[in-house]
Amino acid sequence: GDSVTQMEGPVTLSEEAFLTINCTYTATGYPSLFWYVQYPGEGLQLLLKATKADDKGSNKGFEATYRKETTSFHLEKGSVQVSDSAVYFCALTPGGTYKYIFGTGTRLKVLA
Amino acid sequence: DTGVSQNPRHKITKRGQNVTFRCDPISEHNRLYWYRQTLGQGPEFLTYFQNEAQLEKSRLLSDRFSAERPKGSFSTLEIQRTEQGDSAMYLCASSWNDRAEQYFGPGTRLTVT
Numbered sequence: 001g002d003s004v005t006q007m008e009g010p011v012t013l014s015e016e017a018f019l020t021i022n023c024t025y026t027a028t029g030y031p032s033l034f035w036y037v038q039y040p041g042e043g044l045q046l047l048l049k050a051t052k053a054d055d056k057g058s059n060k061g062f063e064a065t066y067r068k069e070t071t072s073f074h075l076e077k078g079s080v081q082v083s084d085s086a087v088y089f090c091a092l093t094p095g096g097t098y099k100y101i102f103g104t105g106t107r108l109k110v111l112a
Numbered sequence: 113d114t115g116v117s118q119n120p121r122h123k124i125t126k127r128g129q130n131v132t133f134r135c136d137p138i139s140e141h142n143r144l145y146w147y148r149q150t151l152g153q154g155p156e157f158l159t160y161f162q163n164e165a166q167l168e169k170s171r172l173l174s175d176r177f178s179a180e181r182p183k184g185s186f187s188t189l190e191i192q193r194t195e196q197g198d199s200a201m202y203l204c205a206s207s208w209n210d211r212a213e214q215y216f217g218p219g220t221r222l223t224v225t
Contacts, residue, residue, distance in 0.1 A: 002155075032212040044155070044203070044216040051212060089154050093212055098143060099168060100205075100214060102154030 002027045002094045007101035009087075013080055013110050017101075021075040021088055021106045023064075029095020033057075033066050033073040036089045044089065050073070080110045114138075116217035118204050124223045125194055132190045133220045137206030144187050144215060147203040148172065148181055155203055161187060194224045 007022040025031065035047040035057070048057030053068035062077045073090060090103040117136045125131050137144050143162050147155035157167045158177070163184040173179075176194075177221035181187040191198055201221050 034213065036216075043218040044205075046215070049213055051215050091154070097168065098207065098212070099145065099157040099160055099170075100147070100155070101157070104152070104154050 002031070002092065004090050004092055004101055006088075006090050006096035006106050009105075009107035010021075011106060011108050013108070015082055015110055015112050016079045017110075019075070019077040019080045019084075019108070021090075021108070023073045023075065023090035023103060025071050025073065025092050027071075027089075027092055027094050027101075031092040031094050034091045034100070035062070035064055035073070035075050035094075036091060038087045038089065040086070047088070061090070080108070082110045082112050084108060085110045086111050116204055116206055116215055118202075118217040118220050120220060121218060122221045122223075126191055127196060127224055129223065130190065130192045131194060131223075132188050133202055133204075134186060134188050135204030135217060136186045138208075138215055139185075141206035141208045141215070142184070143207045143209075143214075144181055145205040145207075146187070146189050147163065147205065149203055149219070150199075156190075189215040191222075194208070194222075196224045198222060199224045 032051045034049045036044045037047045048059045050057040050066035056065045087105045091100045145160040146158040149155040161181040176192045179189045201219040203219045205216045207214045
């Protein structure tokens with residue numbers, strides 16, 4: 001069935017370091033892909049999305065490119081800040097449905 | 113735009129009791145979703161509505177769970193005869209027509225003792 005696999009955390013980085021959080025997926029059809037972020041004590045917030053192959057989603061310095069050939073949607077940021085410390089979830093909506101399938105989440109800790 | 117709201121935010125109940133949660137979506141959104149999230153895991157889909165019609169239910173949604181959206185606005189999720197395994201965060205989300213992105217509420221944390 002459809003699924004999302006994320007790299008396990010926690011990921012610990014120093015401020016201004018480069019961030020990559022890996023996400024790969026298995027899906028039939030043509031899914032849409034998303035990254036959500038959950039800050040401590042808060043709800044899930046949409047970070048970025050991509051709805052078709054080769055699309056690049058971007059927001060707040062974060063980017064992810066929909067790679068159909070490698071079934072991946074890796075999240076990247078060039079220079080992380082302490083305020084980026086949160087749990088990041090990769091998700092997809094399988095073609096023909098609207099429900100999300102989430103990965104298990106990756107906790108990011110950024111140290112000053 | 114006041115966002116998705118959920119009530120209560122926290123619920124502690126004893127095993128065997130019934131509980132009901134409410135979700136108010138963003139006002140113009142016609143789709144509403146329920147998810148369950150346990151500690152250290154991503155949210156798992158439970159069910160979703162388009163207007164008042166319940167269009168899909170997960171196998172996770174046992175017979176003890178029922179959800180309604182009677183007038184296509186707010187929704188309720190009821191759990192009957194709660195079990196300790198029902199302890200989780202219950203999340204509601206909404207979306208508009210063919211827009212894929214969903215907007216999540218803060219969740220209701222259920223603890224079954």
